[in-house]
Amino acid sequence: MRVQGKQNIWKEYQKEIADDKYFYVRSCVRQNFFPGSEVTFLRILREVLGKNIFEHPCHTTCTGIGYHGDIVPFDTLMTIVARQFSLMTESGFENFVPSCITSFGIYTEVLDTWEHFPEAEEKVRNYLKKATGREFKIPGNLAHASDIIYKFRKEIAAKSKFKLINRNTGMPLKVVEHIGCHYAKMFPDKGVGGAEYPYVLTGMVEEWGGEVIDYPERRHCCGFGFRQYLVQANRGYSLACSYKKFESMAPYKPDIIITNCPGCPMFLDRWQYVINEMEGKKYGENGQGIPVFTYEEVAGLVLGYNPWDIGLQMHQISCEPVLDKIGIPYDIESKYKV
Amino acid sequence: MINFGYTLPSDRQIVYDKNNRETATFLRSKEPTFNSCIQCGTCTATCSAACFTDFNFRKLLLLVNRGETFEIIQELQKCMLCGKCLLVCPRNVNTRNILLNLRLYYAF
Amino acid sequence: MKSSKKVVTIGGGIAGMEASSFLAAMGYDVTLLEKAGELGGHLAKWEKLFPTMRLGKEVLNFLSQGIYENVKVLCNAFIERIDRELDDFRIYLADGKVLEANAILVTTGYDLFDARKKEEYGYGIYDNVITSADLEEFFSSGKEIRTASGKTPASVGFVHCVGSRDQKIGNVYCSKVCCVTAVKQSIELKEKLSDVKIFCFYMDMRMYGMHFEALYKEAQEKWGVQFIRGRVSEACENSDGSILVKVEDTLAGRPMRLTVDMLVLMVGFVPSEGTKKIGNMLNLEFGPNRFFKTRDQHVLTNVSNVKGVFFAGACTAPKEITHAITDARAAASTIASYLEQNSVEKRTI
Incomplete structure (x- = not known):
């Protein structure tokens, strides 16, 4: 590459x-x-x-x-x-x-x-x-x-407390970037980096210390699709799309997935649980899933915000292994406190 | 397992890398013109069986070539071996020999 | 018979060489301008030619034999300006030379489509995505065919129509040579690497030339090349550097994916930079596909909108070698009839 x-x-x-x-x-x-x-x-x-x-x-x-x-x-x-x-x-x-x-x-x-x-x-x-x-x-x-955060990614990096680096190995975290379909597929020139190789999230990840992986089903839709998900009987069709992506990214052993769309993080996060229930498969390390974050959450983590203030307790896939990897402190006792 | 009210459908893609192409290799060794097909469909247009069943010789050759041979046995039974396809093929594909060899390969 | 009339040919590829040879043989004072260091154009880069597998250099050698003393060849020639004086021309070169011409023959040819513009195929990004010209470079140089990591490829895919018949990148025309070039290169690969599996992804197989269909059949029957009808939608890189291809097998009616160790993009023709430059200098008309527009599509195929300026070769449309050569000879006779004011010049349509 x-x-x-x-x-x-x-x-x-x-x-x-x-x-x-x-x-x-x-x-x-x-x-x-x-x-x-x-x-x-x-x-x-x-x-x-x-x-x-x-x-x-x-x-x-x-x-x-x-x-x-x-x-x-x-x-x-x-x-x-x-x-x-x-x-x-x-x-x-x-x-x-x-x-x-x-x-x-x-x-x-x-x-x-x-x-x-x-x-x-x-x-x-x-x-x-x-x-x-x-x-x-x-x-x-x-x-x-996400364009705004992209524009100020350097300013955020300059004020960051943490980098997307595995503190045990010193290596950059391997990051899957998933762009919402409606960001640039319909109008490639309206997206930073175009539609085939969007740069909007890659730019953030690179600036904050991580390494983006390019896997074959990178361009595939998360499967949300709207009416497909909204009708319960069709929901397997949504699921199959995410499943295809996980199967394709798994060999690259990603540490996290970063997204810029409302639906994608929801589906990529929750479907990992469903796939595990249906197929008995998990895609992360040590019998865990792959944490899925929004770009705002990742920016918040990099800036040293309390993980529970930025809402990481709302994720199906536990974020703690990644927090440990980066070296971000958290209080497990207060995870679900209101 | 939890019943979520939906299932995980399988992928419709032809996954060529995983397909078994032994039938195609066998056919090629028995009848080299197997590879000469250009998928023009003249065979299917003239086919006696295709008028009354969903038998499609063009597609049969294609799917064998791709290693998609899961339902091949039922297909082979539909051919009446009338020979019209042999008559019309512009590439001189020996359709009859291909079909006879396929029957032989699947032993019936 | 020596003539005092002068013709300047712009572009020393196949058409420029052959037309200059014939014009010189007719007795005209011919100067052939070439921007590169030597004559031959694209032909010099192709090892073997379809459909006979003859060596490209044999054809080049044949063309060169016509360039005898009546053709003055100026290589590394850079045209700065062309002035018109009544029916004649004055051509100013960067090195200070000034040439006079009673007629100009434009043979500025084509460039290969820049495959990076088809972003979804990853040329220039994925190491094992190459173009037909890159593959030919392997053949010409005699280098072993290897993937980027030095492995002998077990499978190779050829993508037809890259930069041709594609409204998305603005080229709606067929480049004519790519289908048969893919067939030719498939066979050459099989000759060199007998175990390699080859897949050609095509929309139509445009085997229009004499013997092309026979070559296609040979590729299928003798060499076992697989032809899959469908346009590749995207190429992706697997973790081992191999390329995952997504295509619809349109004859099976299902999407398909398969892995190849190397993906070859059959790049089409686009009007050359020289065609654009000379066209603008001489106020030549361009057609809707940005190649030069000929005065008539059937009968005035070497004639431009500017009196005394003529065309030959791929500057008017994609052409294979045979067609470029016959077009060049046609241009030579068209120019001769113009210079001599023969009665055939007076026909109209």
């Missing part, structure tokens, strides 16, 4: 990421899945990077989950997206930062639609005006929250 080859591709896919004054929109599901992640993101931006980041209490779901579940029509979705933009406009911001990858995909898709079909934008402006009396401006900059 020649990293130089990847670097050449990474150079081709650099996107503009605003450096301050963010309008942050949360994910609908992340606060249930891994509730510490978004809190950690806000904390890092405000406390470590000193940025102005604003959340609006009237923000709702982007309805992407309903759109992909075939229950929300595209016109409705566009109008709701327009309403989120109006909240941003009213609040005096222009840099729009979604927490969710599917939302990011939705916003990108809607903006691209409006660019190619201005009449669709006009129609939606009209709908929004009639329904709510609101108006909006197109965001000056649209970046996923």
Whole structure:
């Protein structure tokens, strides 16, 4: 493998990421899945990077989950997206930062639609005006929250207390990076590093001391898929996708998996338990699973945050072996204390 | 085992690395034109059996070549050995000899 | 019969050499400009040629025999500017030379598609993904065929249509030579490594030339090369450096994955940098595929939109050697009829 080859591709896919004054929109599901992640993101931006980041209490779901579940029509979705933009406009911001990858995909898709079909934008402006009396401006900059952390990965590294290094061996942790499908597969030039060799998480991992492994099923979907997961009888189909990925990454003995999507860490984490129940297989060391983290959690760990403050107790796969490996102290007694 | 209300479906991919290609090797040794097939489908278009069953000689050759031979025995029974496929093949694949050898290989 | 009329040929590949030879034989004063240090273009890099397995250097030697004293060859020639004076041209070279021409023949040819643009195949990233030109380099140099880690490959895959028939990278045309080159190279690999398993992943086998189909059949029947109809969607690297290929076996109607020790990308033709440069200098028209646009697709295939400027070879479309040679001879007679104002010049369509 020649990293130089990847670097050449990474150079081709650099996107503009605003450096301050963010309008942050949360994910609908992340606060249930891994509730510490978004809190950690806000904390890092405000406390470590000193940025102005604003959340609006009237923000709702982007309805992407309903759109992909075939229950929300595209016109409705566009109008709701327009309403989120109006909240941003009213609040005096222009840099729009979604927490969710599917939302990011939705916003990108809607903006691209409006660019190619201005009449669709006009129609939606009209709908929004009639329904709510609101108006909006197109965001000056649209970046996923992981793009922001990517942009400031060096600043975070400079203030880090820990590195993604195995303190027993001195070797970098082997990291599987898993990018949410809607980050760049639909619009490769909207993702840092493109779609085939995305750099957004790799950049963080490398900067914080880890080593990314490139395994054959790296590009495969985690299996979330929306309607596939939502119908119980189809859920095995979701499971099979994750299973395929684990089988493919196992020979590389990854220490952790890092993700930037709401669904992926949930599924890659919980399915390891289900696969163990169904197939009797575990993919980590010493009869454990492979811990799956969000990039905010990893950033929080690197910055020395208390693992229970960033929500690692919410994971199915225990994080303690990895914390031990890095040398991050934790109080096991307080893991589940409220 | 816990019943989760769903199962882990198997992969539909042809996993060539793991397939057993002994049948193909055997056929090639008996009938070299086995490899000359270009999958044009003339054999299946003219096939007496294909009109009434799902027998597909083109696909049979392909799957043998890929080592996907799990259901081959049922397939072989459908051929009426009428010889029309031999007549039409543009690559002169000896379809009859291939089928007879397949029957021999699977011993019936 | 010596003529005082001057022709300058730009590009010393197959077409440029052959057209210059014929024009010189007709008595014209011909100068052949080549940007590289020697003549031969891409041909010099190919060891054996389809479909006969003749050595490329035999053809090159044949072409060179035509370049006798009436053809002035200028290698390492870099054109800075071309001026037009009525129907004639003045060509300024970087070394200060100025050439006059009554007609210009553009034979600027093609470049091979840059396989790195098909990111999903990992050329330039995965060590065991190479191009057809890289494989030919193994053959030409006589080096043993080895993977990056020095192992004799047990299996090799050939991916057809890399950079051809692909709207995603902006090349919708067929490059014509890649299918048969894959067949040729498969056979050569089998000759060198008898145990190697070979897979060709194709969309259509475009065996249009005389003897191409026979070569394809030989590859199947004699050498056991496996042809799998389906376009490779991605190549990934396994932990041992081998390459995992994902493809649909479209004839089985199922996705497929298989491992090869080496993956060869059959890179297609793109208009050369020289074609772009000379085209812009002379205000030549480009077609929708960015090759030069000929005045007519059927009958004026050597004629450009600029009076006195003609084309031959792969600068107008991908061509195999045989076609490039016949095209060059056609260009020579077209130029002669232009310079002599023969009655055939006056036909219209």
